[in-house]
Amino acid sequence: MRARDPKIRNKDFKEVSLGLTEKQAVKEASRCLQCKKPKCVEGCPVEIDIPGFISALRDSDFSGALHVIRKYNMLPAICGRVCPQENQCQGRCILGRKKTPISIGALERFSADYAVKKGNTEKTPKKKPNGHKVAVIGSGPAGLTVAADLARLGYDITIFEALHKPGGVLVYGIPEFRLPKKIIAREIEYVKSLGVKIKLNWVVGRTQTVDELFEEGFKAVFIGVGAGSPRYMSIPGENLNNVYFAAEFLTRVNLMKAEQFPKYDTPVKKAKKVAVIGGGNVAMDAARTALRLGAKKVYIVYRRTENEMPTRLEELEHAKEEGIICKFLSNPKEIIGDDKGYVKAMICDEMKLCEPDESGRRRPECSGKEFTLDVDQVIMAVGQASNPILVKSIKGLKLWGGGYIKIDEDGSSNIPGIFAGGDIATGAATVISAMGAGKRAARAIHTYISSLKKVRKR
Numbered sequence: 001m002r003a004r005d006p007k008i009r010n011k012d013f014k015e016v017s018l019g020l021t022e023k024q025a026v027k028e029a030s031r032c033l034q035c036k037k038p039k040c041v042e043g044c045p046v047e048i049d050i051p052g053f054i055s056a057l058r059d060s061d062f063s064g065a066l067h068v069i070r071k072y073n074m075l076p077a078i079c080g081r082v083c084p085q086e087n088q089c090q091g092r093c094i095l096g097r098k099k100t101p102i103s104i105g106a107l108e109r110f111s112a113d114y115a116v117k118k119g120n121t122e123k124t125p126k127k128k129p130n131g132h133k134v135a136v137i138g139s140g141p142a143g144l145t146v147a148a149d150l151a152r153l154g155y156d157i158t159i160f161e162a163l164h165k166p167g168g169v170l171v172y173g174i175p176e177f178r179l180p181k182k183i184i185a186r187e188i189e190y191v192k193s194l195g196v197k198i199k200l201n202w203v204v205g206r207t208q209t210v211d212e213l214f215e216e217g218f219k220a221v222f223i224g225v226g227a228g229s230p231r232y233m234s235i236p237g238e239n240l241n242n243v244y245f246a247a248e249f250l251t252r253v254n255l256m257k258a259e260q261f262p263k264y265d266t267p268v269k270k271a272k273k274v275a276v277i278g279g280g281n282v283a284m285d286a287a288r289t290a291l292r293l294g295a296k297k298v299y300i301v302y303r304r305t306e307n308e309m310p311t312r313l314e315e316l317e318h319a320k321e322e323g324i325i326c327k328f329l330s331n332p333k334e335i336i337g338d339d340k341g342y343v344k345a346m347i348c349d350e351m352k353l354c355e356p357d358e359s360g361r362r363r364p365e366c367s368g369k370e371f372t373l374d375v376d377q378v379i380m381a382v383g384q385a386s387n388p389i390l391v392k393s394i395k396g397l398k399l400w401g402g403g404y405i406k407i408d409e410d411g412s413s414n415i416p417g418i419f420a421g422g423d424i425a426t427g428a429a430t431v432i433s434a435m436g437a438g439k440r441a442a443r444a445i446h447t448y449i450s451s452l453k454k455v456r457k458r
Helices: 021-030 050-058 063-070 076-082 103-116 141-151 181-193 212-214 246-254 281-292 313-322 431-451
Strands: 018-019 135-136 156-160 197-201 218-223 243-245 273-277 296-299 325-327 330-337 343-356 362-373 378-380 417-419
Touching: 018 103, 021 050, 021 103, 050 063, 050 103, 063 076, 063 103, 063 296, 076 103, 076 181, 076 343, 076 431, 135 141, 141 156, 141 181, 141 218, 141 431, 156 313, 181 197, 212 218, 212 362, 218 431, 243 246, 246 281, 273 281, 281 313, 281 378, 330 362, 417 431
Parallel strands: 135 156, 135 218, 156 197, 218 417, 243 378, 273 296, 273 378, 296 325
Antiparallel strands: 330 343, 343 362
């Protein structure tokens, strides 16, 4: 897919990838084998009819392609940009065994963007209201998917969002250069066109309890609040000034326009030399954001090698093109501060890889050597934990691990009528996996409410 010049794009927040042209989209779609038993669909968490929408593209029926996608996925412009297709649908493509797999993600993105480009108005499917109310807590990918799928079945849906803008991790966690805010807003407007209502600045667990939602007449509650609490490494120096948790750093810039300080009153330190600890998409987003804020050098510090990195290959390639420096087989040991309490350096252990651990990746161990990085900012991107405000307010709710909600395969919790999905149930994962969880939960909620003989008293 076409992309902007890295020497230009690494200085601004405009979108990096430019998408496919009409000619490119049709040509790429024409490569599809239209398999009788498509493996690509098996790899899609939201079960899109991939051969169906690609067939429409092959025939230059661009609006038809989007119509097919919308039957399964309410957020195609988002998924086409941020989903790890190489590990899912594209990873299953038969053509990938000997040649290059179909660029399914790029085609999905094209289908969603084309309608807007041409000014085509999508027809919103309407269904007669069934009289049942469902509350959705959190407006991230899981919550939006549940809301849209149930609204199309006639449910009265209200989303309760703690922040001042809807979108959850889509707006606070993913930078503008990877997922423009106008794209998110456009997809959310489509969800709202289905009749979904969104209440902002509404912290369920504080503003209102789940029990109170049931008392208001909601028949079921879906919890999709993500997992955004800090997780640090417990090394000396983590409390120094200019050590950030990645989600806080990204939220300040992505949602609160810190890059435009003092025009917007959200400060963020613009450092000269930055170390980002971690090897996932969040680490890449933080590193590339720091570069755009004016850093002269940005390091990705990762304890394994490039082969074990969980980030998307495309994001790693873009980061390298933009000048990000990768320090592999490196693990932070201590952050050093100056006499005023600000970061001035970081000591790292040199690592070596041993036998695979429970994750299937080779386990890193200290080699006995160390080195020092001259940096004035450190950003921790080593994972996130559950936010306890909501889950601890629900009496009797079963949890696991670090406060995640224990659910069945369909998203059901141990409390009848309460469902969950996404990072709050699984721990940190991908946008598309959260959407898949949302689809499963929507089906389970519909089955649950359909089976009720009378309104449950609480």
